[in-house]
Amino acid sequence: MKFDSPLFDRIRVKPGEDRRVRSACRLCDWPGCSEPATYRAPKGRLREGEYWHFCLEHVREYNQSYNFFAGMSDDAIARYHKEAITGHRPTWKIGVNGAKSDLGGAPQGAGPNPHGATDPFGLFGDFGRGPRWRAVGDRFVTEGRVVRNAERKAFDTLGLDAEASATDIKARFKLLVKRHHPDANGGDRSCEDRLREIIQAYNYLRSVGLC
Numbered sequence: 207m208k209f210d211s212p213l214f215d216r217i218r219v220k221p222g223e224d225r226r227v228r229s230a231c232r233l234c235d236w237p238g239c240s241e242p243a244t245y246r247a248p249k250g251r252l253r254e255g256e257y258w259h260f261c262l263e264h265v266r267e268y269n270q271s272y273n274f275f276a277g278m279s280d281d282a283i284a285r286y287h288k289e290a291i292t293g294h295r296p297t298w299k300i301g302v303n304g305a306k307s308d309l310g311g312a313p314q315g316a317g318p319n320p321h322g323a324t325d326p327f328g329l330f331g332d333f334g335r336g337p338r339w340r341a342v343g344d345r346f347v348t349e350g351r352v353v354r355n356a357e358r359k360a361f362d363t364l365g366l367d368a369e370a371s372a373t374d375i376k377a378r379f380k381l382l383v384k385r386h387h388p389d390a391n392g393g394d395r396s397c398e399d400r401l402r403e404i405i406q407a408y409n410y411l412r413s414v415g416l417c
Contacts, residue, residue: 236264250274356410361408375417379408 234243243259275283285293293394353361353366353368363370364378382404384390386397411417 225351232259234261234264235259236261236268239264247272251278269371276374357414357416360407360410363403364411372417377413379404 218388222398232243233239234241241261241263243264244288245260246257247260247265248254248257249256249390250272251274263311275286278286358368361370364375364382366374366378370378383401386401386404388395388398392399
């Protein structure tokens with residue numbers, strides 16, 4: 207084997223770079239150029255994935271004159287920029303192509319909720335963004351006010367519904383205090399934790415003006 211053979215470069219510690227490049231690289235695609243094509247340049251619109259192969263000098267010249275929108279009208283260019291925002295995927299206005307609701311087959315947004323969505327579990331009630339909706343039988347109805355999680359917890363502690371009136375809250379509170387007070391249980395103090403929860407729940411509802 208000769209020392210200047212390309213095959214010898216594979217086992218040399220420092221191969222001959224110039225000879226290796228000449229043997230591995232294709233030639234420049236620029237007409238009349240025989241330099242190694244070490245750079246790629248896209249062929250243009252509608253030819254995605256296809257590339258020219260140029261040397262450094264000619265890839266610079268090609269890039270200076272490259273125009274992706276060559277041959278397109280101004281309206282077509284504006285439309286392309288607009289569609290590029292969504293990745294050239296089709297879009298619809300809100301509610302136009304929505305899923306069918308389970309409450310009679312009407313599109314979401316066409317039912318009783320003007321915001322186009324139901325919230326039967328009150329997941330979004332604490333954000334105060336519009337009315338909250340709850341299930342009643344086989345339909346959804348709006349509640350008169352937004353019930354926050356802290357209020358709902360207080361109502362649950364008192365064993366009341368979130369729509370209970372101030373009179374119902376006060377009456378329920380008095381009943382539970384009498385039931386769990388140690389004096390009403392022969393001095394048994396095992397219900398003090400429960401009594402404390404009841405008092406805290408009532409004080410919270412009173413602080414927010416519900417009773």
